[in-house]
Amino acid sequence: MASKRSVAEEKRKFNPDWTQNYFFVEEDGEPLCLVCKSVLSVLKGYNLRRHYETKHSQEQSLSVSERSVRRQALEASQCSEQQLQTEKDSEKATNRASFLIAQKIASSGRPFTDGVSVKECSLIITKSVCPESYGKFSGVALSRRTVSRRIRGIAENLEEQLIEKSSCLEWWSIAMDESTDMVDTAQLLVFIRAVDSNMEIIEELMRARLNG
Ligand SMILES: [Zn+2]
Incomplete structure (x- = not known):
């Protein structure tokens, strides 16, 4: 007879059959519905089945082969969404780096063209130390015009914050x-x-x- 602890652990483990049966996948340790993108808080077959039966009754009339085709389409769609999210995260990170360097240039009173040198040096280091990240580093915009635009943006944002605080x-x-x-x-x-x-x-x- 299984102990209480092992039963609890078993409940938290994602069963791969749930993808075929209820169109759920595991994402970051939580069950994600591929149809409506809901994330359930409990990783239990009962909860997943109840969600599937009450929210997605139209999916239940599918034959076995139709279900497999539907599952593959949902998984492919989820995969491309994740890819898109990864690209967005990467874009956010390169933008953040560009803003932080522009701020550093502004606070140290250096010429805006220093951004170009910073980028050239960082690419030399990246190529030597972590060549697999070269693409990411090369995406950080640091031209004179970009640095100037970033500094103007930071100044405007600080002014807005100050006006807001002044109230x-x-x-x-x-x-x-x-x-x-x-x-x-x-x-x-x-x-x-x-x-x-x-x-x-x-x-x-x-x-x-x-x-x-
Ligand atoms: Zn759903």
Whole structure:
């Protein structure tokens, strides 16, 4: 007689027959319905059968051979969706890397064209250390125009965040300073120091303007 523990473990194991019988597959340890893409919380044959019988009654009239064809079509569709998701994740990662490097270039006051050098160097390293990832690294956009666009996007986003935060400020003060950029042009810097309704202190650069 099986112990309680082994029965519980057995219930958590995906039975490959459930794909043919109920059109379910296992994804990240959870049962996924290939028909409606629902994910059930419990990996038990009873729950999968109940879902199949109540939600997908139209699938139950299929003959054995029709069922196999239907299952293969659903699995192929799921496979291409996963492929698409992987490509989207990869695109997100390369975009994130591009933004982070643009931010680094901006915060260190370096020329936007440095992005091109960063990419050239990273491709040399990738080719030598992990050539299988060369394609991913080469997808990181770091041209001068892209870096410039990213920095503008980051600045706009920071301004939006500051405007949003300003609606719940309780007390604030403004400080001004003068600085010069890389080509010695004087800039007026305006800082805000404030406390919001949660007593959280913020200190941000509000604006930088060319003097004159
Ligand atoms: Zn379903």
